[in-house]
Amino acid sequence: MKTIEELREQIAKTSYICGSCGSCRSVCPVYREIGWESAAPRGKIALAKEVFLKKKEEKATDQYAQRLQECTLCGKCAEICAAGIKTRELWLNLREDLRARGMEHQNLTQMARQIKTTHNISTFSNENRLDWVDDLDEVEVEVSKAGSEVAYFVGCVSSFYPMSVGISQSIVSLLDRANINYTVLGSEEWCCGFPLIASGNTQQVTELAKHNVEKVRALGVKTLITGCASCYHTWTHEYPTILRENLGFEVLHATQYLAGLIRKRQLVPGNLDETVTYHDPCDLGRNSGIYDEPRELLQAMEGVNFVEMPHRREMADCCGGGGNLAAVDKDLSQAIAVKRVREAVTTGATILTSACQQCVQTLQMAARQEKLPLEVLDVTELLWRSLEE
Amino acid sequence: MEQALQKICGKRVTTDPFECAPYAKDVAYIPGFFVHLLTNPVPKAVVQPISVEEISSLIKWAKQGKIPVTVRGGGSTAYFNSVPMRSGLVIDTNRLQGFSKLELSQGSNRKMVWVKAGMTWKDLDDGLRQQGCAVCSSPSSAPSATIGGWVSMGGLGIGSVPYGPVHDQIMAIRGVTATGEIVELSRPGKDLTKIQGSEELGLQFDDLMGTEGTRGIITEIKLLVRDVPEKEEHLLAVFNSETDTGSMMSWLGGENLTSLYNVHFSSPEFIMTLQEAGYAHEIPLGKFSLEIDLEGKRDEVDVAVAHIRKHVKVLGGTLLPDGVGAEEWADRFKSLRLEQTLPSLQAAEITLPVSNFAAFYEGLSKLAQKTNTLCVTYAHLVSPEMALVMVLYPSDELNTIRYIADLSFISQIYKLGQSFGGKPYVIGLWNTPYLGKVYDRGERERRRQRKQALDPQALLNPGKGYNPPSIILNSYVFGFGMIMIGLLRPLVLKILKGGKGR
Ligand SMILES: Cc1cc2nc3c(=O)[nH]c(=O)nc-3n(C[C@H](O)[C@H](O)[C@H](O)COP(=O)(O)OP(=O)(O)OC[C@H]3O[C@@H](n4cnc5c(N)ncnc54)[C@H](O)[C@@H]3O)c2cc1C
Ligand code: SF4
Numbered sequence: 001m002k003t004i005e006e007l008r009e010q011i012a013k014t015s016y017i018c019g020s021c022g023s024c025r026s027v028c029p030v031y032r033e034i035g036w037e038s039a040a041p042r043g044k045i046a047l048a049k050e051v052f053l054k055k056k057e058e059k060a061t062d063q064y065a066q067r068l069q070e071c072t073l074c075g076k077c078a079e080i081c082a083a084g085i086k087t088r089e090l091w092l093n094l095r096e097d098l099r100a101r102g103m104e105h106q107n108l109t110q111m112a113r114q115i116k117t118t119h120n121i122s123t124f125s126n127e128n129r130l131d132w133v134d135d136l137d138e139v140e141v142e143v144s145k146a147g148s149e150v151a152y153f154v155g156c157v158s159s160f161y162p163m164s165v166g167i168s169q170s171i172v173s174l175l176d177r178a179n180i181n182y183t184v185l186g187s188e189e190w191c192c193g194f195p196l197i198a199s200g201n202t203q204q205v206t207e208l209a210k211h212n213v214e215k216v217r218a219l220g221v222k223t224l225i226t227g228c229a230s231c232y233h234t235w236t237h238e239y240p241t242i243l244r245e246n247l248g249f250e251v252l253h254a255t256q257y258l259a260g261l262i263r264k265r266q267l268v269p270g271n272l273d274e275t276v277t278y279h280d281p282c283d284l285g286r287n288s289g290i291y292d293e294p295r296e297l298l299q300a301m302e303g304v305n306f307v308e309m310p311h312r313r314e315m316a317d318c319c320g321g322g323g324n325l326a327a328v329d330k331d332l333s334q335a336i337a338v339k340r341v342r343e344a345v346t347t348g349a350t351i352l353t354s355a356c357q358q359c360v361q362t363l364q365m366a367a368r369q370e371k372l373p374l375e376v377l378d379v380t381e382l383l384w385r386s387l388e389e
Numbered sequence: 390m391e392q393a394l395q396k397i398c399g400k401r402v403t404t405d406p407f408e409c410a411p412y413a414k415d416v417a418y419i420p421g422f423f424v425h426l427l428t429n430p431v432p433k434a435v436v437q438p439i440s441v442e443e444i445s446s447l448i449k450w451a452k453q454g455k456i457p458v459t460v461r462g463g464g465s466t467a468y469f470n471s472v473p474m475r476s477g478l479v480i481d482t483n484r485l486q487g488f489s490k491l492e493l494s495q496g497s498n499r500k501m502v503w504v505k506a507g508m509t510w511k512d513l514d515d516g517l518r519q520q521g522c523a524v525c526s527s528p529s530s531a532p533s534a535t536i537g538g539w540v541s542m543g544g545l546g547i548g549s550v551p552y553g554p555v556h557d558q559i560m561a562i563r564g565v566t567a568t569g570e571i572v573e574l575s576r577p578g579k580d581l582t583k584i585q586g587s588e589e590l591g592l593q594f595d596d597l598m599g600t601e602g603t604r605g606i607i608t609e610i611k612l613l614v615r616d617v618p619e620k621e622e623h624l625l626a627v628f629n630s631e632t633d634t635g636s637m638m639s640w641l642g643g644e645n646l647t648s649l650y651n652v653h654f655s656s657p658e659f660i661m662t663l664q665e666a667g668y669a670h671e672i673p674l675g676k677f678s679l680e681i682d683l684e685g686k687r688d689e690v691d692v693a694v695a696h697i698r699k700h701v702k703v704l705g706g707t708l709l710p711d712g713v714g715a716e717e718w719a720d721r722f723k724s725l726r727l728e729q730t731l732p733s734l735q736a737a738e739i740t741l742p743v744s745n746f747a748a749f750y751e752g753l754s755k756l757a758q759k760t761n762t763l764c765v766t767y768a769h770l771v772s773p774e775m776a777l778v779m780v781l782y783p784s785d786e787l788n789t790i791r792y793i794a795d796l797s798f799i800s801q802i803y804k805l806g807q808s809f810g811g812k813p814y815v816i817g818l819w820n821t822p823y824l825g826k827v828y829d830r831g832e833r834e835r836r837r838q839r840k841q842a843l844d845p846q847a848l849l850n851p852g853k854g855y856n857p858p859s860i861i862l863n864s865y866v867f868g869f870g871m872i873m874i875g876l877l878r879p880l881v882l883k884i885l886k887g888g889k890g891r
């Protein structure tokens with residue numbers, strides 16, 4: 001764990017690299033909404049330069065704090081940065097410093113408290129983690145089953161939010177259809193900690209990481225799958241760094257695992273006559289490098305007319321739901337989502353898919369608000385639908 | 390003020406000092422005391438109009454109150470071009486977005502689009518590529534540079550060898566004059582391309598080409614575009630000396646290869662600096678490199694590749710394996726990665742006859758050695774005869790004395806460049822002392838008359854491009870100051886141990 005001085009030194013060094021060229025401006029979904037330079041990545045780095053490099057503490061104002069927290073952590077600025085700055089890392093460091101200054105947004109402080117109490121992001125008790133199973137008639141979901149090959153880490157959103165439980169239900173149905181010997185952690189699944197990492201609260205994540213890794217190790221599974229892009233990123237990129245050790249089992253996103261099953265013909269997708277497009281979740285695509293498998297699943301369904309959006313893969317636009325933005329400014333998050341669903345509609349698609357429970361939820365709300373003729377689903381939900389129909 | 394502006398632009402107005410502060414900066418760092426000695430750059434208000442009508446109303450309002458107006462696009466220039474010299478109104482064009490359906494020009498059947506001034510060149514190119522077309526040329530700052538910004542500047546960049554400066558690709562412009570009138574100007578016929586003098590009434594087409602927002606505001610341009618080329622090849626050749634590299638550049642310029650799209654030079658120091666940051670490891674150290682980009686019809690590209698291969702051999706150069714050039718091309722908008730090794734660089738940019746490139750480079754190496762300065766150089770061929778050369782060298786904005794001492798090196802580079810037929814590429818504010826190096830006396834006078842005729846109140850981007858706005862920036866005073874600081878620079882570097890030598 002870095003000391004606050006080391007953290008500040010690192011921020012100062014990184015901000016010094018920025019050449020203020022502004023290449024990061026037009027790709028930033030937040031800047032595109034707000035429009036003022038202070039909201040552009042380079043504007044925020046310029047402020048960081050003042051505070052950390054030139055030691056002008058008086059520049060760390062409330063407006064500065066607000067701007068630093070108005071960011072979806074989509075990483076698009078890092079993708080385009082003319083100086084090759086790992087900006088996403090910088091935003092996280094800056095948020096960690098904000099916490100140290102006591103300038104964190106109150107909703108994020110509240111969320112951290114919530115996670116400490118319930119071990120999930122909702123107000124429900126963690127005992128209710130498997131309520132979504134009750135609606136499944138034909139599939140039996142076993143908890144912490146010894147001898148399982150695969151563990152499925154469900155994630156808070158598709159465990160607790162009625163809008164999203166279809167994702168977890170589809171994933172277990174698909175595993176069941178492919179005769180996979182799998183299990184879930186039930187109430188022993190704690191929040192992966194992604195919302196805390198996004199608030200710069202790495203300290204509190206350590207406890208969650210230790211718990212989750214210990215519980216999965218105890219199962220002796222070869223593979224852990226996640227349905228959520230942010231859980232996947234946390235398990236693959238953050239946990240090994242936080243715990244400073246290999247996890248000892250493979251971690252795959254559900255789309256990677258299911259694509260493997262289809263390749264081995266252990267799972268045979270069905271037919272669907274639909275025009276479908278795909279939104280790359282930032283944490284799965286740009287931030288983890290997984291672009292192909294979700295597309296492979298979509299193209300494996302006979303009858304699906306797959307169309308791409310203009311902004312895709314490395315240059316995909318954000319859904320607006322990342323980086324805790326909705327907790328800081330719900331309208332801003334929604335405005336970004338609206339742009340994305342509108343882009344989806346221009347492709348002629350009637351179904352917009354993604355591979356992240358948060359993205360699906362955010363985009364669903366935007367499509368509804370705009371009354372667009374667009375259904376928003378997770379790739380796994382569509383895959384299961386093709387088999388059900 | 391805010392209320393009046395809100396009547397025109399609604400919520401797209403700010404007078405909040407926190408929001409206005411970033412508009413007092415551009416790409417280059419200039420020590421605060423120097424900035425405040427000569428300028429008052431923080432705008433009183435920033436507005437983001439969405440239409441030509443709003444801009445017209447803004448200008449009329451500013452004219453009434455004699456409030457100076459500075460237009461800002463991407464703010465990716467480095468000479469205070471888009472930063473106010475006098476606090477006033479900044480018109481941020483970034484909400485002027487989008488482009489029209491493709492049109493065919495009468496007669497020549499070339500494809501064109503109307504594009505709004507605030508769109509970036511990369512966004513336009515990405516959008517056009519969805520429809521099988523592409524921009525003809527773009528600056529290497531395409532992700533940040535706006536349409537209006539590049540047209541208002543020199544307009545040279547990637548693709549300028551076959552297509553010329555961007556100004557040659559514009560068929561019509563919509564905009565607003567310094568008095569707030571909305572105009573649409575078509576490209577004049579060949580015999581009318583030059584405006585004769587101040588007697589020409591009203592804003593003319595050429596008034597908006599490369600004049601840095603000082604004569605009118607561009608809101609939309611009608612731009613020629615091209616079909617996405619059938620084939621692309623990106624070669625990377627390395628040479629042992631600046632002479633061989635210069636010869637290759639001249640040869641490429643003179644060979645009339647129809648598919649030659651871009652030629653990019655990197656000095657050994659540039660490659661070394663990139664390698665220290667973890668990039669460009671496939672390029673051998675100590676070599677001069679040329680990225681040669683070919684785009685066009687399949688057979689034309691193939692013929693050109695074979696032809697170039699032969700000539701690289703003749704000059705004792707080596708072509709690196711396939712893929713190295715393509716990787717460099719993919720990173721063409723990432724030239725600032727060298728700041729990971731050398732943050733806080735200073736820079737001088739000149740246009741130079743390509744035939745003198747090797748001699749200039751040799752002179753620069755000697756100057757660098759003499760002054761114990763690490764010069765990191767790159768260049769683009771921008772026409773068959775001209776190169777746009779960027780010389781960067783390390784400084785340290787955290788040390789004001791060192792930084793000011795280093796500023797003097799820019800005038801040494803300009804002086805060297807001038808002896809080889811080169812001149813500064815951009816004016817803005819900081820290069821006004823060098824106006825005499827860029828334009829001859831007659832041209833300077835003609836420019837001044839034109840400005841006076843079009844913008845007698847000097848409302849639009851005052852202080853830029855015509856006369857040094859302060860005695861300190863007078864060419865003699867400034868030149869003398871720079872010579873004196875230049876004399877002291879070795880001492881400063883020695884005391885601060887900051888001179889990063891070879
Ligand atoms: C990494 C990097 C690479 C670069 N490469 C190149 C290159 O290859 N070629 C090149 O020429 N330059 C290059 N530049 C410099 C700069 O990016 C370009 O000149 C660019 O075109 C400026 O566009 P902008 O939108 O940022 O303009 P700004 O900096 O915002 O403005 C530039 C000038 O144009 C005026 N202006 C802006 N918009 C309008 C408008 N709508 N109407 C009237 N006046 C207007 C402004 O007042 C100002 O005087 C580079 C810069 C960087 C940082
Ligand atoms: S991570 Fe995304 S939202 Fe945040 S500054 Fe970068 S581009 Fe903007």
Ligand code: SF4
Pocket residue numbers: 017018019020021022023024025041042045080081082083084085087725
């Ligand atoms: S693209 Fe990178 S170097 Fe350029 S302004 Fe943005 S963060 Fe800074």
